[in-house]
Amino acid sequence: MLRTWRQRITFSDVVVWAIGLAIAFMVVYGTIATLRLGKYSPETWLDLVITGLALGGIYALIALGYTLVYGILRMINFAHSEVFMSGPFTAAFLADALVKTGIWDRYPLFSLALVLLLAAVVSATIAFLLERIAYRPLRTAPRLVPLITAIGASFFLQYAFRGLYGSGLKGFPTLDVLEGYWSLGTIQVLKTQVVVIFGALAMMLILFGIVQYTKFGKAMRSVSEDKETAALMGIDVDRTISVTFIMGGVSAGVAGILYVILFPVAHFFMGFIPGIKAFTAAVLGGIGNVPGAFMGGLLLGVLESVGPSLFLDGMGIPAPYQLKDVIAFVILVFILIFRPSGILGERMAQAKA
């Protein structure tokens, strides 16, 4: 067996493995150096981890949208970041109106529900329109074409919203109910962070449940496996795809509101970076895979949060947080070297890679 293994390895494999090992070495070295420095207390580390989980929860929610669409259409919906943005940006105006009429303060949960609803509806509508106008006609085109369309649609939506709502920042009012901390033993967790983490978890479970245990989910999985056969089996493929997009849109809209709960500012560019991060998270966890997207999101969030302090500080690198995206992408490459289909690997339906 060793001989066949030796025969199959090529020079490039060796180099790639060397790169991977170098990354692993640097990570371990940096970690040890930082811990030896003892600059950060355990509370600080815990704080960083929780911050990472909260941010990761949002990435996870957005990643769910990417992964659902990928699973069913085998395409990356680049414009998903704008689907994410459209919900909260529009809902910010509603929130403003609610604050002005005093409803926001008197019935906070009701207001929140209203805002969530509007965001989900707007995001879902944008996602639906996107699919109908830009993606449906291109279902049979070679893979690069819908990808380019998605990129174009992303920019179009970004700047359309910029034109509609203006290029400035739109503040989102905070909820008094969610101000402050909850204490878990010795640590303080921001209430908003808890809401976000649990909200993301809940959404993930709902989506996972739908995909795995409902009839519609079965339809989704079969369309994802083989479109033509599914059509032969009597499944309305067009409708299934549309509803998948709508589901992705709803999860993006919810993610959007959770996002503005954590970071109460909306603007037209707010979807771009989280979109890329979520895309990375989806790939990290294994694209097409709902729990994978969730896991990838959380992992990415924690890495971004803890990584610079843990890996880079010890090596004496100034302003380590400037490099947090570098860490995220390097870890991505690392994982993809040793596990090329992402951490949780398989897709919605176990199709050939």
Next chain:
Amino acid sequence: MKKDTSAVWKQAIRTGLIGGSIVLLLALVGIIGTFKGRDIISGWISMGQILFLAPIFLFAYNAARRAEAPSKVGTILVGAISGLMSTSIAAILYLLGQIINLRAMFANASPDLYTMLTFGQGPLLGVIILLLAGVLIGAAGAGVLLLPSRIRKALSQAAIWAILLGLLRELLMVVISRWGVVAYLIRWIFAQNGLAPHGAIVVFLIIGAATYWSAGRKRVAINNLPPQQKKKRLVITLVVSGVVLLVLPLVLGIFFSEILDTVGLYILMGLGLNIVVGFAGLLDLGYVAFYAIGAYTVGVLTSPELGLFHLNYWQAMPFAVVVAVLAGVILGLPVLKMRGDYLAIVTLGFGEIIRILALSDWLKPWLGGSQGIQQIAHPWLWGLELKNQTQLYYMILVGIAIAGFIAWRLKDSRLGRSWMAVREDEDVAQAMGINLVATKLLAFAAGAFFAGLSGTIFATKLTAAYPHSFSLFVSINALSLIIIGGMGSIPGVVVGSLVLMGSPELLREFAEYRYLVYGALLVVMMLIKPEGLWPEARRRLELHEAEELAPGTAAQPAPNNAGQ
């Protein structure tokens, strides 16, 4: 095929509503408002108004065309209904705006917009006029359908040229200021802002007549000529274009040289990305990384600021290109086994990594950090320092010629065919004996070579390298232009670059809505003409394969490219 009347009305109404929504979008996004100040025909009509009325006209035309009404009156009626529907949406916006303050949410729902929508008349009269205008324009749109095709072509060409001239007035003024008598003549047709009315009429008549006449002539398809003549034509075309290219910046002035330089740099990059994406099918979203590496290497090696090295440009350039190629290989190695979409995100990551590293405080002593590297040397050629845009234009031209030649030869070579085989189906290619590793790495290396070269010229043109110049947008620009120009097609890269990089530079109002139009253009192009503006023959076949099959059978889904 005759359609029954109610379906025809419904379709007309639907088309009209879609047209109206587009007008609504244009209005609320602010494009109509921004272009309001630019007159096409001075004192008569502004670009904003054209953008307001054109969709109504075009959609009415479309509705009439689809309706295939039997009678002339019917056609006109269909158009009128479509127009009415379009303007009714605008009217609803106006009326809504009078009741509630839309401006709190939509910054562009301003009094100015309302004035334009109602043609300056008060609420009641304005809405009536608006709806009436819709009917008339819709009818006109449908009426155009009834005209013979020669007249139609003449009218549309004349209109397009009139609009173009009105839009590009300032540019023409700047260019022809060196042309003496001709300038005086050309200046006559313009007014302070846009075309003068008499100028507009003259342009309209001239272009209309020319189109009418040429549409009537028979044209001989190029491919049908005997080979001798074909070759002669080709040579003549090449020589003429060569001369034109050499003389262009001198004729057009430095203003255009600047635009041509930018277009040229992107052509150079596009040629490289064309190899990676177009030939080999590897979706590289981090292409800007090699551009940055080329630029920064030249910067580090030639700038006296950092105090590290002090080479001159010609010594530094080969170094920079080699470093870029090495980077291409290093990037290529980990992604060899990755599937198409993973490849996209990893390359995107790589592009971002390079940019962040260039910006970082950590590497500041070597790369300049946020301050960038300044005082990059200009190249010296036979005692002449190449420093203004016109001189650099020639340098870029030489670079493009070399790169174009290399790309052209590669395309038809064995390596080129290996790339296309890998693009179509990796497994089969490997089964055919193609070394996947070497092929893919060579693709990355070739792409990196061109990008690095382009980066070095960029750095010397700017005499500075700032990390802010190397963002994801550059990669997206390059990708878009090769896609729109035509993937895998070398002339397509030139066309794409001219269209996508040139137009924002030419139209100022455009700058605010650049990416909006970009995005819309990408989507529309992909829906209508995915093989690009100047397609590669093989690609066009591939993309329209379904239509090549027996006409009349339902379009078959083309076999999806597996394993990518």
Next chain:
Amino acid sequence: MSKRLFVMFSFLIVAVMMLTSCGPKAYECTDALGCVTVAPGEPIHLAYALVISGPDETLGIDSRNGAEVAIAMKGQVLGHDVKFTGEDDGCSAEGGQAAGTKLAADPTIVAIIGTSCSSAARVAMPLISQAGMVMISGSNTAVDLTVAGNANNYPGYLRTAHSDSVQGAAAARFAYEAMGARKAATIHDGSMYADQLQQVFAKTFKELGGTITTTEAVDPNQTDFKSVLTSVAATGPEFIYYPIFVKAGSLITRQAKETPGLENVKLMGADGMFSPDVVEGAGDAVEGLYVSSPDLAAFGADYQAVFLPKYNELFGTDPISIFHAHCFDAANIIFAAIEKVAVKDADGTLHIPRQALRDAMYGTKDFKGLTGNLTCTPTGDCADPKIAVYIYHVGQYPPERIWP
């Protein structure tokens, strides 16, 4: 017969020539850089090179708005309308080069307001300077642009914005002397503006005797700063200086209050954060945030009573940053200079000599602008050297002036 005709004809021509040579002579331009000729009825062409698209566009759009208010309020200059067109400088060097090339190629332009960002100015200035034009910026803050003898200092450049060396030092003095801080941390966002400011701050603070506990950097588009702030908190600063822009700045302000260890730390930004968007973006956390800016005490009642309503009327919103004020002043400086040096011909043609215009602008003294008393140095710094520090209160804009 024809000979007679010929002699008569020549007589006629000579007579006409003599007649026309009597009477007022047309103005002959003797200026070293040439003149701009504005025919009667034609507008005076002013141009801008600002960032009006992309993620930084609020900066440029606000600047342009300020200049447009100045033009609207001025009405006409010497009987001519003002035409205001321009290019996008993209807040980048290549954008500056493109804008500079285009503007320099148009000989009808009298003066340019711009650029938004210093990297663009460095590349645009050689072109503009060579074309004889004058450029005045309301937001360039890089120090080298107005240092005599520096490679990036060109004749024809002025600015109404403060050099970073002034603002950063003032902030450091405020922190050390007024706030009594001895340990400070800085955060910048990778832009030249923020980086230079924090460098100057750090240098001055250390000279005064303080220590910088850490220097961190963030991406201007990121939204989660908890991790960075936690890391900064671990170094134990008393004062955090983050001279960045509104988007990131308001979020940092908000999240600093939520970071354990930073509850009592003083927070301060620079004039990039002087904007109502900060009040909106930071919400309740904005209480106690310090910000440095030109001393607005000179604004007077005119700002609220005249400028703001006009701004609102033209653009439908309140100003979104502080730079509109600098550009308003820049435009007015240009007008004043034009009025001083322009020569009106007998037939109403206006001649504006370029070098004289430059000299007039460099010679601006005690100009009462929105941003203070402006006097231009020979290298182009026109900003009032008085920097003030303000403190934000919840829901209140503009912030309250507290120092000096």
